[in-house]
Amino acid sequence: MPADYAIETSNLRKIYRSRWRRREVRAVDGITLRVARGTTFGLLGPNGAGKTTFVKLLLSAVIPTEGEARVFGRDVHEPEARRPVGYLPENHRFPTYFTGAGMLDFYAALSGTSPADRKRLIPRMLDLVGLDRWGAVRIGKYSKGMLQRLGLAQAIIHSPSLLILDEPTDGVDPMGRRHIREILGKLEEKGVTIFINSHLLAEVELFCGEVAILHKGRVALSGKVRELIAGKGYRLTAAQVPEALETVLRERASAVAARDGVVDFQFATRDEANEAIDLLRRESCAIESLAPTSSTLEDVFVRTIGNGGAVAAAPAAREVTA
Numbered sequence: 001m002p003a004d005y006a007i008e009t010s011n012l013r014k015i016y017r018s019r020w021r022r023r024e025v026r027a028v029d030g031i032t033l034r035v036a037r038g039t040t041f042g043l044l045g046p047n048g049a050g051k052t053t054f055v056k057l058l059l060s061a062v063i064p065t066e067g068e069a070r071v072f073g074r075d076v077h078e079p080e081a082r083r084p085v086g087y088l089p090e091n092h093r094f095p096t097y098f099t100g101a102g103m104l105d106f107y108a109a110l111s112g113t114s115p116a117d118r119k120r121l122i123p124r125m126l127d128l129v130g131l132d133r134w135g136a137v138r139i140g141k142y143s144k145g146m147l148q149r150l151g152l153a154q155a156i157i158h159s160p161s162l163l164i165l166d167e168p169t170d171g172v173d174p175m176g177r178r179h180i181r182e183i184l185g186k187l188e189e190k191g192v193t194i195f196i197n198s199h200l201l202a203e204v205e206l207f208c209g210e211v212a213i214l215h216k217g218r219v220a221l222s223g224k225v226r227e228l229i230a231g232k233g234y235r236l237t238a239a240q241v242p243e244a245l246e247t248v249l250r251e252r253a254s255a256v257a258a259r260d261g262v263v264d265f266q267f268a269t270r271d272e273a274n275e276a277i278d279l280l281r282r283e284s285c286a287i288e289s290l291a292p293t294s295s296t297l298e299d300v301f302v303r304t305i306g307n308g309g310a311v312a313a314a315p316a317a318r319e320v321t322a
Helices: 051-058 100-110 115-128 144-156 174-189 201-207 243-252 270-282 297-306
Strands: 005-018 023-036 040-044 066-071 085-088 162-166 193-197 210-215 218-224 233-239 255-259 262-267 286-293
Touching: 005 051, 005 193, 023 051, 023 066, 023 193, 023 210, 023 218, 040 051, 040 201, 051 066, 051 162, 051 193, 085 144, 100 115, 100 144, 115 144, 144 162, 144 174, 174 193, 174 201, 201 297, 210 297, 218 297, 233 270, 243 255, 243 262, 243 270, 262 270, 270 286
Parallel strands: 040 193, 040 210, 085 162, 162 193
Antiparallel strands: 005 023, 005 066, 210 218, 233 262, 233 286, 255 262
């Protein structure tokens, strides 16, 4: 495999087997995925979809049952494969007796950063994440949001080429989330590959260029965010629609919802919406509203998981190679 990709997996599978109950759990079930260098990528999925296990496989914290995974062309089992990686786990637990600065010094030392560089970088990292006044305070007094900020500083202090973040804005207030997005945006501009595992779909939609949705250990859908949410159109709401006309419009609309004598028609194009308006006016129907619409990543997620997560049910599904 070439080293053009920050992350490559081929038929990656992790199966947990129980000797006593004679059952198996396919936590990751044959995932083939490619994430190019410099990409900001989001990994999505419901609880139990296999996201955390997939990340652990990338970090060689879990041994695969089958398949392979590479980081920048190196097999993840090689220690050198982990050197360019920064990682912020979900529900991380830092020793509470450390100060913020002390914790950064400890983890930077583990990453191989020299004492001189640590002395220079720690104040800069604390300032970057908004904790410059808290460096000498014990971590036990930090709030959840402050711990997330400190965790981010820990993950980037050694200037990684690949940053893997598991729920990076969990417990962070809206201003803090924006601040974290700004930090990540600057890293993205420098060519850092950012891999985010998150349940906050709005955050992923705002920041990530590409996503993959996991369901039952498999990739149910993947692609560029702008392509997945490209289902734009027009919602036309009308009242007093005769049954015969409603039947005609239902055949032309991509979606229809009726309630209390009012009908919502979803049309893919403006011309289709205008044609429907002409027909409704001819029948003296009341036009309630006409509004442009667009899909959100949440809409895509719900449709994908609602379809059982089958790739066949998602025509936009593809292997991520961009």
